[in-house]
Amino acid sequence: MSEPVARLTGHAVTGTRRLSGDVREAVLDDGRVVVAKRGHAPGAAAAEAAGLRWLAAAEAVPVPAVHGHDEDWLVLDRVPTGQPSAAAAERLGRGLARLHASGAPAVGAAPPGGPSRAWIGLAPMANVAGDDWASWYAEHRVLPYVRQAVDAGTFGPSEAAVFERACERFPPLAEPPSRLHGDLWNGNVLWDGREAWLIDPAAHGGHRETDLAMLHLFGCPHLDRVLAAYQEVTPLADGWVSRIGLHQLFPLLVHTVLFGQSYAAQALAAARSVSSG
Structure with a gap:
């Protein structure tokens, strides 16, 4: 999990912790804490990322910022x-x-x-x-x-x-x-x-x-x-x-x-x- 998080955020990972199932918390080398989620199906990470960005664009309700995604992983801010x-x-x-x-x-x-x-x-x-x-x-x-x-x-x-x-x-x-x-x-x-x-x-x-x-x-x-x-x-x-x-x-x-x-x-x-x- 550290490799996709580092690739998608541009920062090295200094620690990880499982939150639930395929959801993990990662600490970056600049001290920020992010969440990495493995998609349960092809395209699931992309679908969730698009949804979060669409909700965020309304500037109405807080949603975690999307740091990036690939075919398998989605990386977000930790709430x-x-x-x-x-x-x-x-x-x-x-x-x-x-x-x-x-x-x-x-x-x-x-x-x-x-x-x-x-x-x-x-x-x-x-x-x-x-x-x-x-x-x-x-x-x-x-x-x-x-x-x-x-x-x-x-x-x-x-x-x-x-x-x-x-x-x-x-x-x-x-x-x-x-x-x-x-x-x-x-x-x-x-x-x-x-x-x-x-x-x-x-x-x-x-x-x-x-x-x-x-x-x-x-x-x-x-x-x-x-x-x-x-x-x-x-x-x-x-x-x-x-x-x-x-x-x-x-x-x-x-x-x-x-x-x-x-x-x-x-x-x-x-x-x-x-x-x-």
């Missing part, structure tokens, strides 16, 4: 560790509103320089631009994972039909596409004691409510403060709370594909709620 605070949560909410408002060329658009074949966690994710949010969300964020779950035996034909009926009821996107983090669960929000940082994006153009629905699904410290501050900057459309389940279909189906039956019932409940709503 300091600290405790969540209400003030940081409010800054996060205002920053997310500005991030989303910075926009995207289309729903499904990949970050500049990013591949169309991307990932959300370890699951494949297609960044394919579309004209209509509802049909794009069904085609590229719901039905592919339903089919994978059917192939794995997690869902049968009757369960798949529940999702197909839900897709027929998706509302149109009545606002410009937003610049999304795309995998905004609590584990991808790091707190340094003053600010909240975003890591591990699955960035793409989409509906801003999708990011907020992920925060609801997996929890976030001071979430009420995050949402109140967000609303101060860019109020959400009427009825957004009733659409949380709609936007949670995507992460719930991804988790069903990755982790199996434990998320299947929750995904089905969300789909039935959309169908009956």
Whole structure:
């Protein structure tokens, strides 16, 4: 690991430490601390680097700086560790509103320089631009994972039909596409004691409510403060709370594909709620 870090940063490595899995911390000869991540698939490092740079370009929410990447490795700044605070949560909410408002060329658009074949966690994710949010969300964020779950035996034909009926009821996107983090669960929000940082994006153009629905699904410290501050900057459309389940279909189906039956019932409940709503 030291060789790619030295090559990508231009500095010798004086020490390393494993953080988790294929993620390691490295100390450079100038005293800086960076994180090196080995991509789980070809192009994964490039996809994450493009997403981080796209989020950083909005100058809205802190993200770790990208030092470089190759086919296998991505090297980033190390985010300091600290405790969540209400003030940081409010800054996060205002920053997310500005991030989303910075926009995207289309729903499904990949970050500049990013591949169309991307990932959300370890699951494949297609960044394919579309004209209509509802049909794009069904085609590229719901039905592919339903089919994978059917192939794995997690869902049968009757369960798949529940999702197909839900897709027929998706509302149109009545606002410009937003610049999304795309995998905004609590584990991808790091707190340094003053600010909240975003890591591990699955960035793409989409509906801003999708990011907020992920925060609801997996929890976030001071979430009420995050949402109140967000609303101060860019109020959400009427009825957004009733659409949380709609936007949670995507992460719930991804988790069903990755982790199996434990998320299947929750995904089905969300789909039935959309169908009956």
